[in-house]
Amino acid sequence: MDGFAVAVDLVLLTIRDGTLCALLIRRGIPPYRGRWALPGGFVLREEDLGAAAVRELREETGLDASAGHLEQLASYGHPGRDPRGRVVTVAYLALLPDLPVPVAGTDAAHAAWRPTDRPHPDRLAFDHARILADGVERARAKLEYTPLATAFCPAEFTVAELRAVYETVWGAALDPRNFHRKVTTTAGFLVPTGESTAGERGRPAQLYRRGAATILYPPLLRPAPTTPAAQAR
């Protein structure tokens, strides 16, 4: 009944240069030495799962979880997923604003933000490709019915920046006028600061902070891909 190891792995997403990116770590020790993997590590003896995720986040990025958003994603425990033995990993998903270059963890040769659609020519270590894909899909879905897109933005941001988040994560263009109307009229989504941008070319944009809402009602649905009907997406 005993004898499992429990790990947390982090899908850390941010937007850099108009691309949805995930933080990957180049493994410095076996197994999968030299391969790229999600940051993560084993849960400590007296540590809660969420606390382990927060700790790993700080260790890998130097970030406080409050800057963005951190939630549990799913658990993965296929018997053969780790050659060292039976390891169950609890994956967490974080949405983060664009950061300075992350500090590499002590047990990793390198760390890098990689595009989520082609993280690396080689396959990722373990089942991390699957975990990453699940995290991206979760993020895409949650942008529809929560205001979590703001977690990708700095504390103060413009409507155009927020729209760019949606367009990047969904990979679809959105109408700037309809988007502006939607986000500014949905109660609790945005709080105007009264300030404006300056020094940019073009008309200054009003700055907003994230509001108190936790869900968007009605939701902001991503455009239907092909058919106007239901089915796969």
Add this chain to the structure above:
Amino acid sequence: MDGFAVAVDLVLLTIRDGTLCALLIRRGIPPYRGRWALPGGFVLREEDLGAAAVRELREETGLDASAGHLEQLASYGHPGRDPRGRVVTVAYLALLPDLPVPVAGTDAAHAAWRPTDRPHPDRLAFDHARILADGVERARAKLEYTPLATAFCPAEFTVAELRAVYETVWGAALDPRNFHRKVTTTAGFLVPTGESTAGERGRPAQLYRRGAATILYPPLLRPAPTTPAAQAR
């Protein structure tokens, strides 16, 4: 790094007598002997997490998972959640049609379907009250944007039965005419069998099977509780 036990616990939901119910097991062994708990057990040495959930489902209910719907819910691993030691549990959520009385597991004195809003006067064992609440909320949310309400129904069912599922899970009345229009015009939700009910009082109802759709687009949103705005729900 080793030394964790990994369990699966099941939130088995069904609708009985117009009430959303969960299957609870009266524990026959310590800890929490005599208290009610979610069905579950430890993951075997060479067993995948999902396979353990399917196995427990069969052991506790005699059910095949294909009759309803089974998905991973979340993992819970607070250090003090189990007095026997460090146990991480991966909770699974199942939506099941109304069943004959479940067979009690070998290590349990009793098993019973209990209303989810007041499972028992005593507190449930472990952190199972929280897990149950999370499962119910997940079910409520998924009825909005998936056709999973059909998992609560038998293989063939009427629109009125399906509507009763929504009304029970959401605890809100829905307009029969608008509901009928929505579910019958959403592609892939329902497949008419051509058959009708008979022997009931009143006009016979057409029978349907669940369709191939996996998501509902646009979703079938539950009525906003109070404010027409966003915020907590």
Add this chain to the structure above:
DNA sequence: GTAATAGTGTCTATGAGACATTATTGA
């Protein structure tokens, strides 16, 4: 016939999609 339930049609209100113009800055 009566009671009971299923199924359908219409009108309205709300929100999304398409689209052009005005506003405000830096160069």
Add this chain to the structure above:
DNA sequence: TCAATAATGTCTCATAGACACTATTAC
């Protein structure tokens, strides 16, 4: 003045909500 970007207004269409009537059975 021009280029660039932000912000707003209008029309249309799709969908949800409100609501009343007809249809088909058992008794």
